[in-house]
Amino acid sequence: MINMYGNGDYERQNGELDDSETWRPPFVRDYGRIIHSASFRRLQGKTQVFPGHESDFFRNRLTHSLEVAQIAEGIADRLNDVYKDKLAGRKIDSRVCAAAALVHDIGHPPFGHNGERALDAKMKNYGGFEGNAQTLRILSRLEKKARYNSPVGGDDRAGLNLCNRTLAAILKYDSEIAEERSQDAKLAKGYYTSEAAIVANIKSKVLGGQNPPPKGKFKTVECAIMDIADDIAYSVYDLEDSLKAGFLTPATILATDEELLTRVAKEVTDQIEEDIGEEIDGTRVQGAFVAIFSDIFASKPTTEKGAEQERDISDFITAMRASQDLHLDSAKRTKLSSELVHEFIGGVELTINEECPALSKVKLDKATRIKVEILKQYTYLSTIYSNRVKLGEYRGTELVTDIFNALEKKNGYLLMPDDVRRQVQEAGKNDALKARHICDFVAGMTDRYAVEFWARLKSDAAESIFKPI
Structure with missing residues (x-):
C-alpha cells in the first residue's frame, strides 16, 4: 500500500x-x-x-x-x-x-x-x-x-x-x-x-x-479540498455580505426577473455542465433559492372558515418582515450561513x-455542486455586477494602469522603493524581466496603498515626502 x-x-x-x-x-x-x-x-x-x-x-x-x-x-x-x-x-x-x-x-x-x-x-x-x-x-x-x-x-x-x-x-x-x-x-x-x-x-x-x-x-x-472550500466560502459568505449590505433580500431574490435567472443559469451551465452532464435552467435557479429560504416564508396552516384571506395577508406581512430581518438581524444571517456551510461540507466525496x-x-456530489454554483453565480451577477460596485472597480482598473504606466517609463524606477529599484536597474535591457519586477511591485499593493501611491503621482493635493514609499 x-x-x-x-x-x-x-x-x-x-x-x-x-x-x-x-x-x-x-x-x-x-x-x-x-x-x-x-x-x-x-x-x-x-x-x-x-x-x-x-x-x-x-x-x-x-x-x-x-x-x-x-x-x-x-x-x-x-x-x-x-x-x-x-x-x-x-x-x-x-x-x-x-x-x-x-x-x-x-x-x-x-x-x-x-x-x-x-x-x-x-x-x-x-x-x-x-x-x-x-x-x-x-x-x-x-x-x-x-x-x-x-x-x-x-x-x-x-x-x-x-x-x-x-x-x-x-x-x-x-x-x-x-x-x-x-x-x-x-x-x-x-x-x-x-x-x-x-x-x-x-x-x-x-x-x-x-x-x-x-x-x-x-x-x-x-x-482539490482547498478549491472546494473556496467555492463554499465564496458562495455562502458573499451572499451573507450582500444580505447585510441590503443589496439582496430573500424577497428580491425570489422575485428575480427571467432575464437574470437565465443569465445565472447559463453561467452555471458553462461552469459545471461537463461535470454534471446536464443543462441548468432558470427554474432550477429559482428552485434552489426557494429551498434555501423556505423556512423564512413558511406559513402556518389554518382550518378556520373565512380566515383564508386574513391568513394570506398575515402571511405576506410576516414574510416581508422575515425577509427584511436577514438584513437587520445578524443572528439569523449567521444561522443561515452556518447551515449552508455544514450542508455543503457534507456533500464532499x-x-x-x-x-x-x-x-x-x-x-x-451533483446536487450540492449545482447549489453552490447557483449561489456563486447569482451573487456575482446581481451584486458584483451592480453599477454601485462596478464604479469602484472601474476606478481601481484606472489606478492600477496609471501606476504601471508611470513606473515603466524611462526613469520610472526612481519612483519605487530601494529594493525594487535595484531589481529594475539590474534587469538592464531585459524588458520582460523589468516589466515583471514592476508587476510584482504593483500586484503586492493593498487597495489603500495603491490609492495613496496614485495620489502622489496624480493628485492636486500636496503629498508628504516624509511618508515612506
Whole structure:
C-alpha cells in the first residue's frame, strides 16, 4: 500500500530536509511561516466584494482566507472520518489543506479581478498576469524568508521555502502560461514560465519520480479540498455580505426577473455542465433559492372558515418582515450561513487513487455542486455586477494602469522603493524581466496603498515626502 505522504513531500523547495522538533512537524512550520508573512498580512487591505471602509462587518481577502482555511480543515477532518476504512491509516493532513487555503488569494492584486485584468493587459507580451501564478511566484520567490544554498537560474531566492507538498496544494491549474498572447486573448490560468522549473521539481518530488502524473492533470487531494472550500466560502459568505449590505433580500431574490435567472443559469451551465452532464435552467435557479429560504416564508396552516384571506395577508406581512430581518438581524444571517456551510461540507466525496494517493479525487456530489454554483453565480451577477460596485472597480482598473504606466517609463524606477529599484536597474535591457519586477511591485499593493501611491503621482493635493514609499 502506497502512503499518502513521502520524503519528497516533506523536502523544502531549496532541497533542505526538514529537521523540525518532533512537536512541530514540517507542515505545521509551513502554516506558521504563512501566518507571519508580509504577503498574508497584506490581504487585510484587499477587497473581497465590498470595500472595507464601508463597514467593519464586510469580509476582506484576509478574513475570507481564514474562513476558507477553517472550511478546508473541516472537509479534511470529515473525509478522514467517513472514509477511514478505505484510507486505511493514510489520513489527509488537514494542516496542509488549511495552509493552502490561507495563501490561495495572496497573488490577487489591488482591486480584485479588475486589477488582475489591468495588470494582464500590461503584461501580455511578457507572460501575462494571473492571480494563481502570482501566488506561486510570491511563495517560491518574492517572500524574503530563505534562499537556495547555491544560485539556481540566476535567482537564488526561495521565497518562504515551503515543503513541496504545501506548494503542490496551491497548484490549481496544471498549465504553463504562454510568454506572448494576442491582445484579444483571454486571461490564461496556470503558472509563469519563470516558475516552470519549480513546478517540475514539485511534481517530481510529490509523485516520487512519476512525471508526467498518471492518468490526468496534476492536482493534489489537498488542492482539490482547498478549491472546494473556496467555492463554499465564496458562495455562502458573499451572499451573507450582500444580505447585510441590503443589496439582496430573500424577497428580491425570489422575485428575480427571467432575464437574470437565465443569465445565472447559463453561467452555471458553462461552469459545471461537463461535470454534471446536464443543462441548468432558470427554474432550477429559482428552485434552489426557494429551498434555501423556505423556512423564512413558511406559513402556518389554518382550518378556520373565512380566515383564508386574513391568513394570506398575515402571511405576506410576516414574510416581508422575515425577509427584511436577514438584513437587520445578524443572528439569523449567521444561522443561515452556518447551515449552508455544514450542508455543503457534507456533500464532499472522496475517490482514493491507490496508484498515487496524492492525486486522489475530491468533489462535491451533483446536487450540492449545482447549489453552490447557483449561489456563486447569482451573487456575482446581481451584486458584483451592480453599477454601485462596478464604479469602484472601474476606478481601481484606472489606478492600477496609471501606476504601471508611470513606473515603466524611462526613469520610472526612481519612483519605487530601494529594493525594487535595484531589481529594475539590474534587469538592464531585459524588458520582460523589468516589466515583471514592476508587476510584482504593483500586484503586492493593498487597495489603500495603491490609492495613496496614485495620489502622489496624480493628485492636486500636496503629498508628504516624509511618508515612506
